[in-house]
Amino acid sequence: MNPDQLADQLYAIVTGVVDRRRAANGTTESQPLIARDDIRLDRPRNRDHGDWASNVAMRLAKPLGANPRELAEEIALEAARLDGVAAAEVAGPGFINFRLDAAAAGALAKTIVDAGETYGQNVTLAGATINLEFVSANPTGPLHIGHTRWAALGDSIARVLKASGASLASEYYINDAGSQMELFGTSVLAAAKGEPTPEGGYPGQYIADLATAVLERVPGLLSLPDDEALSVAGEQAYELQLAEIRQALKDFNVEFDVWFSERSLHKPDPQTGESLVDAAVGRLRAQGHVFDEDGAVWVRTTDFGDDKDRVIRRSNGVYTYFASDAAYYLNKTDRGFQHKIYLLGADHHGYVHRLRALAGAAGDDPDRDIEVLIGQLVSINGAKLSKRAGNIIELTDLQTWLGTDALRYSLGRSPADSPLTLDPELLRxxxxxxxxxxxxxxxxxxxxxxxxxETAGVTRSAFAPELLTHESESALLGALQEFPRIVALAAELREPHRIARYIEEVAGLYHKWYDTCRVIPLGDEPISDLHRTRLWLNDATGQVIRNGLALLGVSAPDRM
RNA sequence: GCCCCCAUAGCUCAGGGGAUAGAGCGUCUGCCUCCGGAGCAGAAGGCCGAAGGUUCGAAUCCUUCUGGGGGCACCA
Structure with a gap:
């Protein structure tokens, strides 16, 4: 008996009650008052309120013109007779509180052990094709604390989406084209020459380190002609930096399905000579949302809620970053992804309107096909960090301080829109x-x-769920029951922190249970089926915690 | 000026319209001869920023205000 099954049966009872009431009232109305999905069973906060609670009577009282408590009594009377239900009681203003039979609730322990790593997986997003883009930091410097949060969150979102049956690709968009890359090359070359950082260039020790590494790879760098030296320095440093980023993310248990290069969007097709960006502008123009003004090419993003129109190609003929965005967006669609999710920092929230406008201008539905998640920035001791400012706290530094598990967990247990302050002194x-x-x-x-x-000879050779009657056992079982719903909810809302909060609750309930219910007999006490059955519950709990931690990219050690 | 986010315990933060608002840390009191005390039991600590509104019911939804953070480009 799981809450879904209970809800199914409750729904049948409720529709019956509604029909009877209507007949008694002589009402001819036959529209259903309530849909199956409106029946939701909640875990009451207070254990005295049973295993599951329904508010259906309070919701129906008004439309039926009935007293909520009387209605609840009528429903509860029938519900109490259901198989697996030990009691159905009315409480408070009209809640119906259900208590399950120990056997019906305890059967879950075996279900979980049998399901193993798959327990928690669900099909609520089956059929969805989702592209999830996150981090996408410029390869002009190491990942810092800000990227770290999106890496942790994005990776966990990807995992819960997959666990909920979505067909998903997680992507890192490499901004390897444009003026920032030139500036990066210039900065590295200057460092290689021992010159000061050029104006507006990238400062920081890592630039000097990159310059040293580039000189090792290309000893003759400084004797090359200036343009060539700049180009070589930029390319070499780019390769080194990108490799470092990939390694840092890998060490952080963050896996991307696709690393997408912005340059590939600008590369002309050998047949047509047209790049994906050229094609994208053409496609937007064909949709009727492009116009020319002052020698530049514009997209009328104001048609889709943007506060001003955006230039896609400057009057000097150079495409803007927006053009790459457009091409990339269309490319995602062309690759079969209907739903495009972007995870951006709050400092980029100005892009939300134009990205949505992009979807609209491409002929898609901005409300359905694109979703922009805005995450608040992480601060450390109130200081914001920028690679330009040079006071970088790198991802790898944070990992060294805290360990990957602690870092991923502390970043992953808060919602993205919650401001987060980490105190490195405290954490260290x-x-x-x-x-x-x-x-x-x-x-x-x-x-x-x-x-x-195992040592004591207690094995899972017997399973007698009706023996799991202790209060702490029904509390633990009730929580374990919720896991698939929590995963589905985390996926639907893109809120993987719910997984963390949930397994914290499970951990607490487990500790309480451990304190009162022994798996291994005391002293000379013989081994009974109760001990064997408790071992199932013990193992089921471990499995759920392990599965939950896996969704967060955190390890589940056997020993600490 | 316009737009986005936030405001809950001393601190860091949870809380999809439900019953007595929670956790961790910090403070205080108990609990190890037996499955790991990195734990458990209990205490103290809250006008859920303010005021209106919607609702049988609001920390949660709506409006206004206050206080913090972030953003506005033919930059990337």
């Missing part, structure tokens, strides 16, 4: 304060119990 000195240890410890404990059980 008290890394045990991080809730990740609480969760990981619970997991390690489940493994330890399993190891000890």
């Amino acid at each position: 000195s008290h890394s045990n304060d991080n809730p990740v240890y609480y969760v990981q410890y619970a997991h390690a404990r489940t493994r330890s119990v399993a190891r000890n059980a």
Whole structure:
């Protein structure tokens, strides 16, 4: 008996009650008052309120002209007779509180163990084709704390979307074209020559380090003609920097399905001589949203809610960044992705309107085909960090300080739009304060119990779920039951932090259970089916925590 | 000026219209001869920024205001 099954049966009862009430009232109205999806069972906060609660009576009271408590009584009377339901009671203003049979609730432990890594997976997004783009930092410097948050969040979003059945590609868009790249090359070349950073160029020790590495790879760099030296220095530094970024993300358990180069959008097709950007502008023009003015080419993004029209090709003939965006967007569609998700920092929120306008100008539905998630910036001790300012705190530095698990977890347990302040002193000195240890410890404990059980001769040779009657057992089972719904919700809302909060709750309930319910008999006490059944519950809990941590890209150690 | 985000315990933060608003850290009191005390039990600590509104019911939805953060380009 899971909440979905209970809701199905509750729905049948409710429609029956509604029909009877209407008949009694002589109403001819036959429109259903409530849909199946409107029946939602909640876990009451207070355990005295049972395993599951429904507010359906309060919602129907007004349209039926009935007293909510009386209506609830009528529904509860029938619901109490359902198989697997131990009790259905009316409480408060008209809640119906359900208590499940221990056997019906406990069966879940075996279900989870049998499902293993697949427990939590669901099909709520089956059939969806989603392209998720995140990080996409310019390859002109190391990843810093800001990118780190999007890396953690984006990767976890990708994982929950996949776990919910979506057909998904996660992508890193490499901004390897344009003036920032030139500036980067200029900066590295200047460093190689021992000259000061050019005006507006990139400062920072990493530029000097890159220059040194480039000189190692190309010893004759400085004797090349200036243009060539600039080009070689820029390309070499770009390769080195991009490789470093890829490695840093890999070490951070962040995997991208596609690394997409902006340059590829500008490359002319050998047959037609036309680049994807050329083609994109042509396609937008064909849709009727492009116009020429002052020698430049514009997209009428104001037709789609932007506050001003945007130049796509400057009067000097050079495409703007917006042109690349357009080509990239269309390319995603061409590759079969209907739904395009962008994860951007709050400092880029000005792009939201024009990206949405882009979808509209391309003939897509901005409300359906494009989704821009705006994340708030992470600050450290109130200081904001910028690669231009040179006071970079790199991803790799943070990993060294905190460890990958703690860092991913602390970034992943808050919603993207929540401002986050990390205190490096605190994190460095008290890394045990991080809730990740609480969760990981619970997991390690489940493994330890399993190891000890084996030694003690307690095995999963029997399963008697009706014995799982302790209060802490029904609380734990109820929470474990929720996991697939939590994963589906995290995917639907693009909020993977819900996974973290959830496994923290599971960890807490597990610790409470552990404290009162022994898997291994005390002293000379014989091994019973209760112990064996508890081992199933122990292992099921470990599995759920492990699956949850995996969605967050955090390890689940067997020992700590 | 216009736009976006935020405001909940001392601190960092959760809380999809539901019952007595939660967690971690910090403070205080208990609990290890037996499955890991990185834990558990309990205490203290809140006009959920303010005021209106919608609702049977609002921390949650709407409006206004206040206070913080971020953004406006023929830059990338």
